[in-house]
């Protein structure tokens with residue numbers, strides 16, 4: 001489809017990339033992405049996907065904007081404190097790019113809605129703030145066969161990995177069991193620099209845009225780990241686990257089940 005004058009102006013700096021062009025821009029506008037969690041990772045993800053012209057974006061979050069979110073959750077401003085994040089985030093990215101369609105889902109991503117929700121989108125980006133949601137997102141994406149971008153950040157450590165179900169390692173292949181409640185520090189306990197959440201979230205957005213455009217190589221079977229203290233990236237090769245509970249040879253998870261686990265940080 002030909003682009004309007006306004007679209008050419010808006011997207012000009014990516015259109016001139018040979019890897020994008022008009023066909024890439026159309027690919028972006030035909031793509032749909034569900035973003036789980038509109039927090040420290042979700043903020044840059046939602047910003048860059050909407051700015052790039054991803055045509056249909058869903059955002060699910062159950063929380064309201066809190067004062068303690070403002071140092072890293074860049075979609076929100078001080079007057080937003082107390083308002084539902086999914087709604088504020090959707091308003092913000094609609095203002096940024098009125099050409100795209102945005103669906104705000106106020107609520108928790110849980111065992112009851114996980115599979116139906118992910119099935120409605122081409123791709124899922126997990127920027128959630130707890131391990132229970134992280135495993136749920138992984139399981140739902142494997143069962144519904146949806147490309148997943150995973151990211152996490154706590155303290156000065158961040159990580160990013162993508163999953164192409166049954167073709168590359170899933171999150172559970174790498175980390176078979178969720179950590180027990182109370183066994184790992186949460187964001188609230190361990191803290192995080194806002195800029196580090198921004199960095200990891202931006203990597204996740206970049207990974208999603210690359211996958212939609214078919215540019216380069218996705219982070220499949222590669223876990224990228226960022227050490228914020230040394231500003232050093234490390235790549236950890238990972239592989240599918242034949243005993244994986246969800247994507248292995250004899251899966252024990254054949255339907256979505258709720259998971260009890262510790263909170264993490266990302267949000």
Ligand SMILES: [Zn+2]
Pocket residue numbers: 169170171172173174240241244245246247248
């Ligand atoms: Zn697996």
